[in-house]
Amino acid sequence: MRAYADNDYPADHKPDWKVIAGLWPYLAEFRGRVILALSLLVLAKLATVATPVALKYIVDYLDQNRGADMVLWIPVVLVIAYGSLRFGSTLFSELRDAVFARVAERAMRRVSLRVFRHLHQRELAFHLDRKTGGLARDIERGTNGISFLLRFTLFNIVPTLLEILLVAGILLVVFNVSYVLAILVAVVVYVVFSIKVTEWRTKFVREANARDNQSNSRAVDSLLNYETVKYFNNERYEAELYDRDLEDWEAARLKNRLSLASLNGGQALIIGVALIVIMAMAVREVAAGEITLGDFTMINAYLIQLFIPLNALGFVYREIRQALVNVERLFKLLDDRPAIVDKPDAPALAVDNGEVRFDHVHFGYRPDRPILRDVDFAIPAGHTVAVVGASGAGKSTLARLLFRFFDVDSGSIRIDGQDIRDVTQDSLRAAIGVVPQDTVLFNDTLYRNLAYGRPEATEEEVHRAARMAHLEGFIHSLPEGYDTKVGERGLKLSGGEKQRVAIARVILKNPPLLILDEATSSLDSLSEQAILGALREVSRQRTTLVIAHRLSTIRDADTILVMDAGRIVESGHHNELLARAGHYARLWRQQHQDQSPA
Template sequence: MRAYADNDYPSNHKTDWKVIAGLWPYLSEFRGRVGLALVLLVLAKLATVATPVALKYIVDYLDQNRGGELLLWIPVVLVVAYGLLRFGATLFSELRDAVFARVAERAMRRVSLRIFRHLHNRELAFHLDRKTGGLARDIERGTNGISFLLRFTLFNIVPTLLEILMVAGILLVVFNIGYVLAILVAVVVYVLFSIKVTEWRTRFVREANARDNQSNSRAVDSLLNYETVKYFNNEAFEADLYDQDLQDWEQARLKNRLSLAALNTGQALIIGVALIVIMAMAVREVASGEITLGDFTMINAYLIQLFIPLNALGFVYREIRQALVNVERLFGLLGDKPAIEDAPDAAPLRVTSGEVTFEHVHFAYRPDRPILEDVDFRIPAGHTVAVVGASGAGKSTLARLFFRFFDVDAGRITIDGQDIRQVTQDSLRSAIGVVPQDTVLFNDTLYRNLAYGRPDATEAEVYQAARMAHLESFIHSLPDGYETRVGERGLKLSGGEKQRVAIARVILKNPPLLILDEATSSLDSLSEQAILGALKEVSQQRTTLVIAHRLSTIRDADTILVMEGGRIVESGHHNDLLARAGHYARLWEQQHHGGEDGGTEADVTVD
């Protein structure tokens, strides 16, 4: 996933409404709570609007009875009513927030789970291209944006508009249309100014987000490759690159801040001019006796009461625009369909004997670079077929196609006659166990990493899998044993130890089909012999595809396929292939003379 520049985020009001409409499912789940929250919202606004009326009567009573007989209980009752109205406005607002809290938090939970599942359903190519740091930022901002939109759209924009209408109605009935017109003009000018300037500065918000993604991706990528940075003494180089990204972020944030200052200043000017005009009108009418001092106080209270939330409305609109940008990106991720999906009529895979066939398979990661051409072979049930060849020959691609990380361009792959594209991915992958060349572990305990092969396995089964993978003596030598934490990506373990964990996981999973992709490449000779025995035991009665570099590890395979340039150029048993003095014999000779570990290639590139 790349960093997105400003022009990657076209401003589109149709998209904005589509994003807002996409929030409805999260509201519809709690219709009752939303309805109750709206009722409480109206009650809070009624109390808020009634407060200046009580204040008017208090001032008028005190003003009209100065120097005369004053009945103390009347202003006391009015003051109590004023205080209760103030309290009621706050109480109903807090109750509204408490009632709605479950809706917003559940929405964040739902969308977080949805995006998590969606990302796991995306094809391997997406995850090979993504930038983890930027993706994490997008998810974090998007989920927070959904909560913000739900809360503030309902509880800031709607109540502010409701309050404007209520106040305008009271001023029209109690006073004259001049006050209503002045307020409406101020509101319209304020809203139009806020919208226009906010639209102008939205590009700076998008650019700041893009630069934030870029710098965060750089930091995460560098830290994940900590050892590589150290190997080449490139700490300063990495810091310089990170600082360049931070400089871009700083500039984008500066533009954002300056444009925000311009917006705030303009909004304050509009409010200030409106206050001067309306208060001047009220002062003139008080002086002429057209309205009372209490009326003047009520008008002043309404203006303060109205322009404070209106000013907040400007802030909310700015934040809503930013939240829309964030949620748009999140919904964009959710809208991208996985390249590998189950067929509409996909059925669960039924493994009877476990025969696997590759029928005239063609495949290319890119149209201009074919990887496999007319690959055709069969793995009989319970047999082991090994694939060897130079790096880039297409060996690992066979395993990826078999596991359906990618789909073939032509031909098909079948298991017991069932095209793997016509069965569910879940059932297919449940039937296949993989020991990869590069094992990555979770930052958790050894036990949990082992049990990941079958999370519902018993302790006894986990311990047995560890024994079969020749891990038990190593684990018992650790101070914390099975509770030892393995570190980020398993960095606290050696390559061989991680690979034995991978083997133990597959033993625990107990699948009918196996893929061994350089399963012993990180082991020393003694460990390799021990693991080969375990793998041989595990692969018995299972259909096994072995991707191999060390030819000595696959001498006992039922069939060995030699690949070159994406094609199978030789096949047969070890001794037969040596007797032919062809490609396999040359590879064997190279490894034999160069040492078992010193062949001409290590086969670690992406085929």
């Protein structure tokens, strides 16, 4: 299935109205509330339609008894009935909204959670290709669109159509067919005009949304990379890029506004002409004595009462059209199947010893660019295997494949004989602890970031993990200690401090398998030695894969694998590899020359 991409709908794409059927599961959860809300809707509309009738009798009674002895209680009762009907219309509408509120809010909650879970199930490649800002906007608009469709499809279009039918029926019974025909013609012209113009201007709405996503993505990306912007004095450059995106957004919004003005102007003209024609018919009949002044008042009230929601219907149709687009994008996102999925009835990984084997693995992120070529090695249970090599040799790819961020193209990866594609991803990842090269922290307290390794851990366990990662001295030096906020992506901590947090998380997780992806790359020599001691302690009883750049950190590894161009070209112990005077020996000499004083 094709991956979901930013702004992948053309501007003239027509939304699928079948999307509305996809909302039924969110209504089915509260069938009783939906039925009660619809009942209150009908009562509200009956009260609304009956109000002009009460007004007619008030006017007729006052007009016919002008100058005569008037029985005051009759108009008083009629006025009370008129006020009660108006109040009933509002009361039933408010009760309807109150009853339905739980349905709409629960639907937004359900779909938001579903999208959140789905995004975490998507493969790493999906997130690498996405722009977070645009994705966030799509999700926000999609969830709001669901709420809008649920509310306004049921509570605006349906009641407006019901009101048109009731008014047409009353006019047909009380007056004559000419009023019904005039109103129906006006309604049909209004609806056709609204639909046609809305279809025409939809492309402008889509373009405005696309430009909005683009500018928002630019702003988020720039702010997330705040330090990089500062390093290169590129504030002005970033502002220019952002302003360029905003200029496109401004132009798109202007087209949207002008097209909206055209739509509103045309709708107002149709309503105005319809009012003139129908009221002229009523005036002629009043003058001819064919209808009463009360009838005239009732017709006028019905027209006002009818065209106000009809005018709202134009707005609602425009918004429903856009909501359909937003919900369609959201449902499309949910329908895209993750590339990495568990097999049906896949069992959980059972780690007995913890032996890991890469069995003739071939892999490439793209078919035309292979990364790993026939990689074949084993990590015996409880042993540490280090992988070294030049940048781009495929070292970190081994870790990504073992963690199943990607699946191998051919060959297999096995843990205690179990192909990792045959077990659940959850159990596989629960068994592996990773200390990445670049640790990204949540914008939360230091304590919560440490406890993320095992959220249910006790406070003492978190403190113990911090001590083992040599973090306690640093934490106690902070005014707020464990409650210190680390900032967006952990920017308030140094690289070494973030790396120690990552190590503490893994200590807290306590997995049987470890991946150390250049875990000490951000540490100075003194801190590195302290952390290496902790890592040796942690990895002593665990099967460990070490991705290393600094060769001095992996001298004690049980086996060292040397990779070049996606192949394992050497393997052995440190001294053994030096004695061979091959790739490893060249890397060792190069690093020692780089570290020697000039």
